[in-house]
Amino acid sequence: MHLPKAELHLHIEGTLEPELAFALAERNGVTLPYATTEELRAAYQFDDLQSFLDLYYALMAVLRTEDDFAELADAYLARAAAQGVRHAEIFFDPQAHTARGVPIGTVIEGLGRALERSEETHGVSTQLILCFLRDLSAESALGTLDAAKPYLHRISAVGLDSAEVGHPPAKFREVYEAATALGLRKVAHAGEEGPPEYIREALDILGVERVDHGLRCMEDPELVARLVADRVPLTLCPLSNVTLRTVDTLKDHPLPAMLAAGLHCTVNSDDPAYFGGYAGDNFDAVRDALALGPEQLRTLARNSFEAAFLDHDEERRARYLAEVEAYAFD
Ligand code: HPA
Ligand code: ZN
Secondary structure, three states, X not given: OOOOEEEOOEEHHHXXXXXXXXXXXXXXXXXXXXXXXXXXXXXXXXXXXXXXXXXHXXXXXXXXXXHHHHHHHHHHHHHHHHOOEEEEEEEEOHHHHHOOOOOHHHHHHHHHHHHHOHHHHHOOEEEEEEEEEOOOOHHHHHHHHHHOHHHHHHOOEEEEXXXXXXXXXXXXXXXXXXXXXXXXXXXXXXXXXXXXXXXHHHHXXXXXXXXXXXXXXXXXXXXXXXXXXXXXXXXXXXXXXXXXXXXXXXXXOOHHHHHHOOOEEEEOOEOHHHHOOOHHHHHHHHHHHHOOOHHHHHXXXXXXXXXXXXXXXXXXXXXXXXXXXXXXXX
């Protein structure tokens, strides 16, 4: 669906399509444990978040040079633009690369090169969000933020991702305080597989402005009331939830109930190369499975621009919102 939208929950490493993975593997002399793209695609069967993360981290071994990261981001931006994405706030996982000996500067400068020309090349404005891996230590997160200091002009926010259960937001209080002191915005994954309490911690202890996923808030009516009252955006990823079995089928997705409750929902793609679709595909899928009408879809698109970190450029936000209102559904 080409409805104009902002993508606010997108892991750039999760946009690595099998074809590009094989091309980069060959270029960099990396051997993949799969013979063909078909064989690799056949491995995309997941039981939960961890089973996906195992493959997600393994496949990243092909990303080595600045050019690799630039190519990855450019390929994503082209696909996103073709599905109506006008603004993208893009996650990256520096620790997944520095752990393999790839310097953080290589990652950020490579991504940055694609992002800075994106508006001209693809008509998509961009921001970069540095995520900490929550299954690594708090010290490792602090070291990562420190290593990113020469590149802060390219980074607008910090986030928190990877294996959720057993790694509550409170573990990262100190690094979020340090990020705040550096003037960075704050988001965190919470309530994907973890309990509603993790969403409260992300708000109360980390001070996040958006919650990534946040699905499990629906188990806690008091928390829902708070999220509605404070208009906290939730960046939902419907196809991700089905693939990682957070919901049984798309028809069981709580999105309609969440919208009816007055939650500030947005629809995003998470790791589109693995979960069966980009932002527009996620919109198509919820429209078809949940019978969302044009006004609900328009609300989701409007929500995405309202939740975007565009406070420094309200004119742009207004322009994008006007595009949403002008969009004609067929
Ligand atoms: N959840 C948590 N961590 C992640 C995800 C996700 O869906 N994708 C990439 N890292
Ligand atoms: Zn995610």
